[in-house]
Amino acid sequence: MDSASAMKAAGDLPEAEKRRPTGLGTVTVVFLLALPLLLLSFFLFRDRAVASIAADSLVWHRAQLQGSGNASSSSPRQTTDGGDAHHDRLLGGLLSPDFDAATCLSRYEASKRWKPSPFPVSxxxxxxxxxxxxxxxxxxxxxxxxxxxxxxxxxxxxxxxxxxxxxxxxxxxxxxxxxxxxxxxxxxxxxxxxxxxxxxxxxxxxxxxxxxxxxxxxxxxxxxxxxxxxxxxxxxxxxxxxxxxxxxxxxxxxxxxxxxxxxxxxxxxxxxxxxxxxxxxxxxxxxxxxxxxxxxxxxxxxxxxxxxxxxxxxxxxxxxxGSVFHHLGRYLLHPGNRAWGIVERFYDGYLAGADERLGVQVRIAPFLPITFEAMYEQITRCAWEHELLPRVTDTSEPAAAGARPAKVKAVLVVSLKPEYYDRLHSVYYTNATATGEVVTVYQPSHDQDQHTEARAHNERALAEIFLLSYSDKVVTTGFSTFGYAAHSLAGLRPWLLLLPDRSTMRADVACVRAASVEPCLHSRPSLVCRAEQDLDPVAHVPFLRHCEDLDFGLKLFD
Structure with a gap:
C-alpha cells in the first residue's frame, strides 16, 4: 500500500480508533509511571531477614531448578514443596492412616522436610x-x-x-x-x-x-x-x-x-x-x-x-x-493448623532452596546469666571450630566472574532476643566468606520474654521447634528443653553450647557433640527405696550416660 492509500485508509477509520494508542506506547507509559513505585517498594518493604539480593536469588534459582526436576545433586531430598518426593508419609508405620488429613495438615506433611530417620521403627x-x-x-x-x-x-x-x-x-x-x-x-x-x-x-x-x-x-x-x-x-x-x-x-x-x-x-x-x-x-x-x-x-x-x-x-x-523421644515425639506431637501454617510459610519462603540448613538455638539460663558478647563469642567459636559456618574475609567483593554458583547455607536463629540474628546477619551480609559460600541468616520471631500463658507465643515457639528440626545440623543451648525437643524430633546429635563457668562467665569449651539425640533428664531420680541407693545408675545400666551439659543428669544412648 503506498503512502497516499495509507493516509486515505486512516482517514476512513472511526474517530475512536484514531485516538487509540499503540500497544508499545501503552506499555512504555505504564512502565514509566510504575517505576518509581516499584523502586520505592523495593527499598521500603524488603524483609529484614533477607541477607542479600544475591543470596535470595540463588535460593530462588535453586528452588526453581528443583521444581523443574533439574536440582543439583547437592540437595537430592528436596522438591518444590520442600520435601522428599518419596517421603515416608506414615513414618515407618508409627502413624495410623485413619485420619482426615485436612484436620491436621502437619500429620502427614511434616515428614516431607525431615531428614530420613536414623532409627528403624520396631x-x-x-x-x-x-x-x-x-x-x-x-x-x-x-x-x-x-x-x-x-x-x-x-x-x-x-x-x-x-x-x-x-x-x-x-x-x-x-x-x-x-x-x-x-x-x-x-x-x-x-x-x-x-x-x-x-x-x-x-x-x-x-x-x-x-x-x-x-x-x-x-x-x-x-x-x-x-x-x-x-x-x-x-x-x-x-x-x-x-x-x-x-x-x-x-x-x-x-x-x-x-x-x-x-x-x-x-x-x-x-x-x-x-x-x-x-x-x-x-x-x-x-x-x-x-x-x-x-x-x-x-x-x-x-x-x-x-x-x-x-x-x-x-x-x-x-x-x-536413643530413639525414644524421636519416635514417640513424632507420633504424638503434631502442630495444629495455625502453628503449622507458620512452619510452612517460613520454611518454603526462606529455607527450602538452600543447599544446607544450620539451626542455632540460643537460650540464656535465668539462673546463670551471660552477656550477649560472651554468648555470641561462644556461638561463633563453636561454629567456626567445627566448620559449621565458614569464616569471613575482610572484603565484601564477590567471586570472580564465571565462577561456579556459590553454595548457599541458610542459618536459622531461634532466640527470644534479636541481637544474635542481627550480629550474624550483619557479619555475613557485609563480608565475603573464605570458602565462597553464601550465608543467609533468618530469625522467625523475637518475643524478648517467654510468655507460656499466651497461646500465640506458644504457637510461634512450636513452629520454631519444628523449623529447627528441619535443619541438617543444629547448635543448641545446653540445659534447654526447647533445644532437646527440636534436635530429638530431627534425629540429630546436636552441638551443645555448654554453660559458662560461674567465676569467669565463659565456657572454656564452646560446645560438644552430644552422644545421642535423646533429651537429658535433669532431675536425677532418688533411689532411696533400694539397697544400692548410693550407686550411680550409669555404672550399672549400659545404655545410660551422664549428660554433656549437666554432669549428674541422665540420658539414653546406644
Missing amino acids: PYLVQKLRQYEANHRRCGPGTANYRAAVAQLMSGRNADRAECRYVVWLPIQGLGNRMLSAVSTFLYALLTGRVLLAHEPPEMEGLFCEPFPGTSWVLPPDFPYTTGFWVGSNESYTNMLENNVVRYDDGGGDASSLPPYVYFHLEQTELRLQKHAFCEEDHRVLDRFNWMVLRSDSYFAVALFLMPMYRAELHRMFPAK
Whole structure:
C-alpha cells in the first residue's frame, strides 16, 4: 500500500480508533509511571531477614531448578514443596492412616522436610501403638466406659481392676518441658495399659492435633481434679505412703478400699525427683489405682528404664535406646493448623532452596546469666571450630566472574532476643566468606520474654521447634528443653553450647557433640527405696550416660 492509500485508509477509520494508542506506547507509559513505585517498594518493604539480593536469588534459582526436576545433586531430598518426593508419609508405620488429613495438615506433611530417620521403627512398637489406639477408642471421652469410670471416680472410692484405667497429664512450665513430659507420660501409659488424657488450658487450645484416630486425648472440661496439686498434696502417693493410706504389704488386698485416685508428683525440686517415684514396689502399689493424676516438668522416660519390671518391654519397643523421644515425639506431637501454617510459610519462603540448613538455638539460663558478647563469642567459636559456618574475609567483593554458583547455607536463629540474628546477619551480609559460600541468616520471631500463658507465643515457639528440626545440623543451648525437643524430633546429635563457668562467665569449651539425640533428664531420680541407693545408675545400666551439659543428669544412648 503506498503512502497516499495509507493516509486515505486512516482517514476512513472511526474517530475512536484514531485516538487509540499503540500497544508499545501503552506499555512504555505504564512502565514509566510504575517505576518509581516499584523502586520505592523495593527499598521500603524488603524483609529484614533477607541477607542479600544475591543470596535470595540463588535460593530462588535453586528452588526453581528443583521444581523443574533439574536440582543439583547437592540437595537430592528436596522438591518444590520442600520435601522428599518419596517421603515416608506414615513414618515407618508409627502413624495410623485413619485420619482426615485436612484436620491436621502437619500429620502427614511434616515428614516431607525431615531428614530420613536414623532409627528403624520396631514392629513391636507399631503393634503397641495400634493396640493403644484401639483401647483409647474404647475408653476415651464420650464412651460408655469413660462415663462409668468417671462415675466410679466421683463415688469417692477406687474400683477393683476396672476395664479402663487412666493417667491424666497436667502441663506445667514452658513448651519444651511440656513436650518432654507429655511424651514421658505417654510412654508410661503404654507400659501400664492406661489411657492418656491431657488437660488443655487456654494457652494450649489447638496447639497440638489429636494424636489418636477416632477419639480425643483432651480431658473433658468438667473433670474435677486439675488444679491445686503440689508436692505436699494429701492425694500424692508419697503422702499416702507416709500416712499408711497405702502400704507395700497389702498388694493383694481389696483395691476398692483405696482412695478414688492418686496424684503422682514428678516435678523436679532442686533438680531431684520425689522419693518413691521409680521403685518397683511403689509402682506395684500405684498400679492398683484406676485413676492417676500426673504433674511433671521432666523427661522422666529415662527413669522408666531404671526399673527391671519395664525393661524387657522397653527393649522390644526401642531396640535403639536413643530413639525414644524421636519416635514417640513424632507420633504424638503434631502442630495444629495455625502453628503449622507458620512452619510452612517460613520454611518454603526462606529455607527450602538452600543447599544446607544450620539451626542455632540460643537460650540464656535465668539462673546463670551471660552477656550477649560472651554468648555470641561462644556461638561463633563453636561454629567456626567445627566448620559449621565458614569464616569471613575482610572484603565484601564477590567471586570472580564465571565462577561456579556459590553454595548457599541458610542459618536459622531461634532466640527470644534479636541481637544474635542481627550480629550474624550483619557479619555475613557485609563480608565475603573464605570458602565462597553464601550465608543467609533468618530469625522467625523475637518475643524478648517467654510468655507460656499466651497461646500465640506458644504457637510461634512450636513452629520454631519444628523449623529447627528441619535443619541438617543444629547448635543448641545446653540445659534447654526447647533445644532437646527440636534436635530429638530431627534425629540429630546436636552441638551443645555448654554453660559458662560461674567465676569467669565463659565456657572454656564452646560446645560438644552430644552422644545421642535423646533429651537429658535433669532431675536425677532418688533411689532411696533400694539397697544400692548410693550407686550411680550409669555404672550399672549400659545404655545410660551422664549428660554433656549437666554432669549428674541422665540420658539414653546406644
